[in-house]
Amino acid sequence: MTATDAASDRQLAAPVPPFATRVSAIGGSPIRSILAVTARPEIINFAGGLPAPELFDTEGIAAAFDDVLTHDARRALQYATTEGEPALREALAERTTARGLPTDADDVLVTTGSQQALSLLATALLEPGDTVLVESPCYLAALQAFGFAGARVIGVPCDDDGIDPAALDALVAEHRPKLLYTVPTFQNPTGRTLPAGRRAAVAEVAGRRGVWIVEDDPYGELRFEGERVPWIATYEGARDRTVLLGSFSKVMAPGLRLGWLRAPKELRRACAVAKQAADLHTPTVTQLAAARYLATCDLDAHVAEVAAVYGARRDAMLAGLPGALPEGSTWSRPEGGMFLWARLPDGHDATALLSRAVTHEVAYVPGAPFYAVTPDPATLRLCFVTQTEPEIGEGLRRLARALRPSEA
Numbered sequence: 512m513t514a515t516d517a518a519s520d521r522q523l524a525a526p527v528p529p530f531a532t533r534v535s536a537i538g539g540s541p542i543r544s545i546l547a548v549t550a551r552p553e554i555i556n557f558a559g560g561l562p563a564p565e566l567f568d569t570e571g572i573a574a575a576f577d578d579v580l581t582h583d584a585r586r587a588l589q590y591a592t593t594e595g596e597p598a599l600r601e602a603l604a605e606r607t608t609a610r611g612l613p614t615d616a617d618d619v620l621v622t623t624g625s626q627q628a629l630s631l632l633a634t635a636l637l638e639p640g641d642t643v644l645v646e647s648p649c650y651l652a653a654l655q656a657f658g659f660a661g662a663r664v665i666g667v668p669c670d671d672d673g674i675d676p677a678a679l680d681a682l683v684a685e686h687r688p689k690l691l692y693t694v695p696t697f698q699n700p701t702g703r704t705l706p707a708g709r710r711a712a713v714a715e716v717a718g719r720r721g722v723w724i725v726e727d728d729p730y731g732e733l734r735f736e737g738e739r740v741p742w743i744a745t746y747e748g749a750r751d752r753t754v755l756l757g758s759f760s761k762v763m764a765p766g767l768r769l770g771w772l773r774a775p776k777e778l779r780r781a782c783a784v785a786k787q788a789a790d791l792h793t794p795t796v797t798q799l800a801a802a803r804y805l806a807t808c809d810l811d812a813h814v815a816e817v818a819a820v821y822g823a824r825r826d827a828m829l830a831g832l833p834g835a836l837p838e839g840s841t842w843s844r845p846e847g848g849m850f851l852w853a854r855l856p857d858g859h860d861a862t863a864l865l866s867r868a869v870t871h872e873v874a875y876v877p878g879a880p881f882y883a884v885t886p887d888p889a890t891l892r893l894c895f896v897t898q899t900e901p902e903i904g905e906g907l908r909r910l911a912r913a914l915r916p917s918e919a
């Protein structure tokens with residue numbers, strides 16, 4: 512062995528530097544771990560957040576891709592601008608304008624799922640130690656995105672109607688947060704919708720106290736009951752400080768990984784710069800196929816069909832819950848979206864009970880991980896859209912055997 516060989520051996524043996532602390536500090540999603548355990552086909556899985564795959568318009572989407580790859584392949588397979596394909600931005604602006612928020616194509620940044628929009632906003636807005644306010648409980652992967660940016664995340668007290676505006680005002684005064692993150696319509700995980708009056712109050716607080724609002728709306732179009740409520744972004748105080756996030760995941764298909772954000776000019780530019788570093792741009796072929804789909808198919812009619820099926824599935828779940836959960840449990844009654852939130856009586860721990868449910872071949876997500884700070888261990892989230900009505904009935908009978916064993 513020469514001296515050079517020995518030196519290179521020593522180099523090989525030297526430990527590599529450690530990962531960034533944020534990796535161990537944030538960890539993986541507990542829901543993804545639960546999904547791995549509950550993926551066995553015999554388990555009726557209310558845990559995932561999966562849109563019903565049998566309702567995807569596979570023919571329409573295939574035809575749109577086919578059309579683009581047949582007639583516009585060179586463009587579809589080429590690099591594109593970070594902001595997104597003009598045809599898609601135009602179509603998204605039109606849809607947003609038609610829903611009461613005047614929008615130009617230039618106001619829109621296409622993202623790789625709305626999840627990317629959350630990361631871009633965290634990069635563009637947050638310094639380590641900055642405070643972010645979220646709903647309590649909150650969409651889990653938003654907690655991850657803000658956590659990775661080193662933010663201090665605080666939960667705003669919520670009731671059955673969502674954010675309590677007076678509590679929000681007090682927290683903003685005390686903690687001077689940079690942003691409030693909210694899913695005001697058919698929230699994940701609770702299914703709750705913030706009423707118009709509270710939206711106006713939230714907008715007023717943000718306007719008066721100077722806070723960004725991130726209004727995440729992946730579920731709003733999936734309404735099967737009641738009247739549409741205007742976006743917070745449409746209210747006076749919030750207009751120049753609200754970022755609206757949209758997604759094709761729940762209305763078309765999540766595998767497309769296609770979302771968008773609508774933000775004031777300077778913030779949109781900052782997000783575009785962050786996106787250059789993340790992935791340069793969202794896949795061109797997917798953007799053009801989505802634009803082609805919007806031009807040639809009736810997305811609204813498709814969404815109406817999906818919502819009708821989801822409404823029937825919600826009804827099946829509401830019908831079975833009284834017999835499935837222990838006496839004294841409560842649950843939300845969402846008018847749209849995909850999730851329902853339940854609370855078992857005091858003293859129950861939904862995390863501890865999950866293994867019993869899995870033994871009975873049914874699964875849900877315990878509510879605890881959705882809380883930024885202090886979890887309520889008695890809560891759980893049920894997704895009511897992935898199973899058919901008979902499967903929902905059977906799943907709830909299994910849940911009854913797990914959670915009400917004395918009656919079995």
Ligand code: PMP
Nearest residue numbers: 624625626650694699758760770
């Ligand atoms: N926001 C919320 C509230 C969600 O529930 C989800 C998906 N579960 C996302 C954002 C991310 O959606 P996507 O990246 O698929 O658009």
